Amino acid sequence: MSIVHHFPGGIHPHEGKGGKAVTAGLPVVAAPQPSRVIIPLQQHIGAPCKALVNKGDVVKVGQMIGEPVGGLSAAVHASVSGVVVDCQPAMTANGTQVMSVIIDNDFKDEWVELKPVANPESLSMQQLSDLARQMGVVGLGGATFPTAVKLNVPEGKSVDTLLLNGAECEPYLSADHRLMLEHAEQIVSGARLIQKALGIQNVVIGIEDNKMDAVAVMKKACEGKDGFRVEALRTMYPQGGEKQLVYALTGRTVRMGGLPLDLGVIVCNVGTCYALHRAAYEGRPLIDRIVTVGGTVNKPANYLVRVGTPVEWLIDTSDGLEEATRMMIYGGPMMGMALSREDIPVTKGCSGILAMDQVSSLVDESACIRCGRCIEACPMNLVPASIDKFVRKDMFDEAEKLNALNCMECGSCAWACPAKRNLTQSCRVAKRIINQRRREAAAKKGDK
Numbered sequence: 001m002s003i004v005h006h007f008p009g010g011i012h013p014h015e016g017k018g019g020k021a022v023t024a025g026l027p028v029v030a031a032p033q034p035s036r037v038i039i040p041l042q043q044h045i046g047a048p049c050k051a052l053v054n055k056g057d058v059v060k061v062g063q064m065i066g067e068p069v070g071g072l073s074a075a076v077h078a079s080v081s082g083v084v085v086d087c088q089p090a091m092t093a094n095g096t097q098v099m100s101v102i103i104d105n106d107f108k109d110e111w112v113e114l115k116p117v118a119n120p121e122s123l124s125m126q127q128l129s130d131l132a133r134q135m136g137v138v139g140l141g142g143a144t145f146p147t148a149v150k151l152n153v154p155e156g157k158s159v160d161t162l163l164l165n166g167a168e169c170e171p172y173l174s175a176d177h178r179l180m181l182e183h184a185e186q187i188v189s190g191a192r193l194i195q196k197a198l199g200i201q202n203v204v205i206g207i208e209d210n211k212m213d214a215v216a217v218m219k220k221a222c223e224g225k226d227g228f229r230v231e232a233l234r235t236m237y238p239q240g241g242e243k244q245l246v247y248a249l250t251g252r253t254v255r256m257g258g259l260p261l262d263l264g265v266i267v268c269n270v271g272t273c274y275a276l277h278r279a280a281y282e283g284r285p286l287i288d289r290i291v292t293v294g295g296t297v298n299k300p301a302n303y304l305v306r307v308g309t310p311v312e313w314l315i316d317t318s319d320g321l322e323e324a325t326r327m328m329i330y331g332g333p334m335m336g337m338a339l340s341r342e343d344i345p346v347t348k349g350c351s352g353i354l355a356m357d358q359v360s361s362l363v364d365e366s367a368c369i370r371c372g373r374c375i376e377a378c379p380m381n382l383v384p385a386s387i388d389k390f391v392r393k394d395m396f397d398e399a400e401k402l403n404a405l406n407c408m409e410c411g412s413c414a415w416a417c418p419a420k421r422n423l424t425q426s427c428r429v430a431k432r433i434i435n436q437r438r439r440e441a442a443a444k445k446g447d448k
């Protein structure tokens with residue numbers, strides 16, 4: 001019997017998945033390839049890759065152009081065939097310059113020879129982890145944590161449950177929804193690879209109950225698969241947060257600073273499982289992903305996009321922006337990043353490009369009225385109003401005592417606040433300063 005738990009807090013923002021912005025009802029279409037791609041050599045949490053190509057090199061689709069370096073890394077591959085015109089720092093969505101390989105597309109779409117794994121379901125944990133690293137598989141829910149590391153369970157730890165994240169709780173986005181509708185079998189196949197390699201008993205797929213068609217197709221795909229089950233979760237943001245999902249589907253609480261692995265759980269996005277399936281059964285590296293282009297664009301859609309495609313190209317593909325557009329977001333409206341320019345590339349962690357007719361940051365804050373709504377909304381049981389107060393007074397020790405480091409930057413508090421206070425931003429500042437102080441303290445200790 002299944003039991004689904006309800007995590008504390010949470011909000012229910014306008015879903016934006018209906019009306020003109022609807023994209024969930026339309027099949028995914030392959031976006032036309034751009035004439036030039038900009039492929040950052042760091043599209044994951046961890047160390048940047050080492051460039052394997054130079055200016056003037058001719059490359060094929062799927063060719064490794066960035067070699068993973070260090071333990072926390074994942075390879076990067078060419079997403080089009082053509083000529084490398086440069087290897088230089090390029091602006092990315094978070095405002096940082098990242099060394100990137102720029103390729104002029106020859107539109108021949110010539111691929112390297114793909115080498116599928118002979119017997120994927122017999123892969124050991126180490127072999128599956130190595131495959132994920134070489135094929136550039138990272139967490140596609142947005143976290144971009146290298147999948148190879150997640151699959152390499154350290155000695156002394158054991159895993160009894162694999163959770164597949166199909167919640168897609170961010171408003172407007174429907175990339176995972178379409179993926180589940182169109183590739184349910186392959187997602188389940190990718191999950192089976194993990195199940196077999198790690199000897200996991202339970203595989204639970206969590207999907208918000210505003211996607212019951214996806215629940216149905218995923219249930220069908222799981223039929224006859226030992227240990228697999230699908231659970232419909234209440235539609236409540238941030239249901240897809242890792243800790244929230246673990247609690248909802250297992251009733252286990254990840255402690256502050258801890259990982260799901262501490263509780264015998266691994267969480268993978270459905271897109272990640274799909275990428276793993278393709279890596280093993282097709283020998284295909286991660287060179288594209290589904291991206292929702294929505295909001296106030298003239299033709300919202302879910303596109304299969306080659307990594308490195310500039311945002312402006314996708315906007316043009318969607319027939320441009322409506323006049324009412326006032327800002328662009330890379331990702332979802334709750335946790336995504338405001339874009340100041342459109343020449344930045346789509347990377348592996350990009351689930352959506354949204355055009356919005358409101359600019360939330362321009363709304364003036366007013367004084368806190370001590371209503372407590374931010375506390376009710378916080379899924380991490382924090383007191384955002386107090387953290388905000390301390391941050392504004394540079395009282396970071398006090399903010400630390402209030403567990404500011406546990407903030408997942410979900411934005412629920414700011415969304416719920418009637419005074420429109422910039423609570424999430426305050427938490428971000430608190431985390432940055434507290435971490436910086438900790439690093440400095442550790443360095444001082446090391447000096448002695």
Ligand code: SF4
Pocket residue numbers: 377378379380381382384406407408409410411412413414423424427
């Ligand atoms: S942004 Fe941080 S403080 Fe605000 S609701 Fe989310 S977890 Fe809580």
Ligand code: SF4
Pocket residue numbers: 367368369370371372373374375384385416417418419420421423
């Ligand atoms: S929701 Fe806003 S106004 Fe209400 S207590 Fe929190 S910070 Fe203050």
